[in-house]
Amino acid sequence: MTDRITRLNTAQSDFDSALASLLAWDDSVDHQVNESVRHILHEVKNRGDAAVLEFTAKFDRLNAGAVAELEMDGARLKAALAQIPQDQREALEKAAARVRDYHERQNQASWQYQDEDGTVLGQKVTPLDRAGLYVPGGKAAYPSSVLMNAIPAKVAGVSEVIMVVPTPDGVVNDLVLAAAAVAGVDRVFTIGGAQAVAALAYGTETVPAVDKIVGPGNIFVATAKREVFGVVGIDMIAGPSEILVICDGKTDPDWIAMDLFSQAEHDEQAQSILVSPDAEFLDAVEVSINKLLPTMEREEIIRTSMLGRGALIQVADMKEAAEVSNRIAPEHLELSVEDPQSMLSDIRHAGAIFMGRHTAEALGDYCAGPNHVLPTSGTARFSSPLGVYDFQKRSSLIGFTAQGADRMGRVASVLARGEGLTAHARSAEYRINE
Structure with missing residues (x-):
């Protein structure tokens, strides 16, 4: 990389403003996108299946005589699971087992107690009736997202999980369908975009209305979710992916460089930040970045992300590293240090905390067990990872x-x-x- 990654030092007089500038991300919705999405939502709400078919033909170049033709039955999902390579099937099943085991520990039970007058007070925990899962299609195929969104819903006791996934030009991703089979998805429709969000939110003659919509998508999907919130629940409006690594300077620089790349390769707006008190280590990681970047398949995306939004930040000590991290409130936080447990009390805001040199963030994306749907853009200050509790609601009991x-x-x-x-x-x- 001929250009240099942004270097900051907490000792510099303008550190606060420089950090604020680095973190700034414009999530305002483009006016044209907003107008387009509102039009699509209005049409689907009022014309149901007919509008869904029109928009699917227009945007995905997929023509069907009825929305029912765009539904894939359970046999098709099982066929996909049987068709994928054996190593992929085993990986999906192992990841699903770990995700299920972790989320089963989140399940909340109803409770009651009596006061001195015999009055009964308590809380009744009830799963949602129906959840909608949006899964990106086309170039972006994320079977891991199917597991992370569907499994906690099923663990929570949701009766019906409806998945929507676009299949532009009729191209189907068997790995995504296989993940749906493993995760226990109940129904799958090959529709996408704002029209799929509208169908899930309002219901059509064929697609049932859901109580909550979860899952990632492009700007049109995110805008549609924002618009239908209130009619249905949504998980979150996610910003670009982020990783912040705190390192004491004793981890292999190549490891750290690749950990930074693991988020930078998502897209040009992703943010990768390394924080360390060791200036020589920051230099060594930059050398590793320049050495490894040409070997990456997504080299240009990583380069743009690292130069535009990445940073190497020098701090006075590990205590200050935690303070900087709390200010950023990252989606993913790696504590690449000798004793990560000792740092935990200083960490207040992070979506997920990866503890120790051997804990690559990438493991959390696929198979560690905890959910990879995490708060971004500083919202870890007040938000939590997706979990079983997102598919349950609580009713107060008073008697x-x-x-x-x-x-x-x-x-x-x-x-x-x-x-x-x-x-x-x-x-x-x-x-x-x-």
Whole structure:
């Protein structure tokens, strides 16, 4: 790489503004994209299957006489699983088993307790009835995303998982279909784009409406998800992929360079940052980057990402490294240090934390077990990875005895009258024993 990656030092006077500039990412929706998406949503909402067929023919060059023709049955999914190479099938099944095992530990149970009056209070945990899973098609085929989105839904107890995946020009990805079979997806429609999001949100004559839509997609899909939020739930509006590596300077520089590449290769807007107190190590990693970059299949994408949004940041010590990381709140955080456990108490904001020199972020993308759908663009400050809890909802349970209604009715009466809500007060007062 002839140009140099951005170098920052926390000791420089303009570090704060330089870091803010590096992290800036414009997620504002293009006006034309917005207008196009709203038109598609409106058409599908009002014309159902007919609109879905028109947009599928227009954007995916796929003509069908009915939406039912665009559904792939369970036999087709099983056939895909049988057709893929044996090593791919085994990898899918091993990854799925680990993802399922991890997420089963997240399952929440309903609970109740009684207070001194015998009043029953509690929480009822119920799975969503139906979830929609968007899976990118065409060049971007991500069977790992099928596992990460569908498995927690099924573990949560969702009765029906509906997957939509575009198949431009009728090209089907068997690995994606095989992943759907392994993950227990119930129905698959080969539709994509904003029209697929609209079909899932509003329902059509053939595609059932869902309660929540999850899964990644392009700008049209992300914009559509943003627009239908409120009609249905969504997982998140994801920004570009990110990795931040904190290293004490003792990991092989080639390892770190490749870890940075692992996110940079996603797209030109992805962000890869290395933080270390060791200036010589930062130099060594930059040498490794320049050495390894020409060997990469996605060389130009990585180059653009590294030069445009990547950075090597020197800090005073590991404590300051944690402070910088918390400010960035990265999607993926690698603690490439001798004792990562000792750093955990200093880390407050990160989507996923990869602990130790041997824990490559790439393992988390496929088969570690935890979910790879993570908060981006600093939203790890208030958001969490996708999980079983995203496919469950909680209902409060309240059951007063006569004694409890008398005691707490007096409290409610005072508060309701203080708010000027007389019907509230009298409703509670009817149950008070004078």
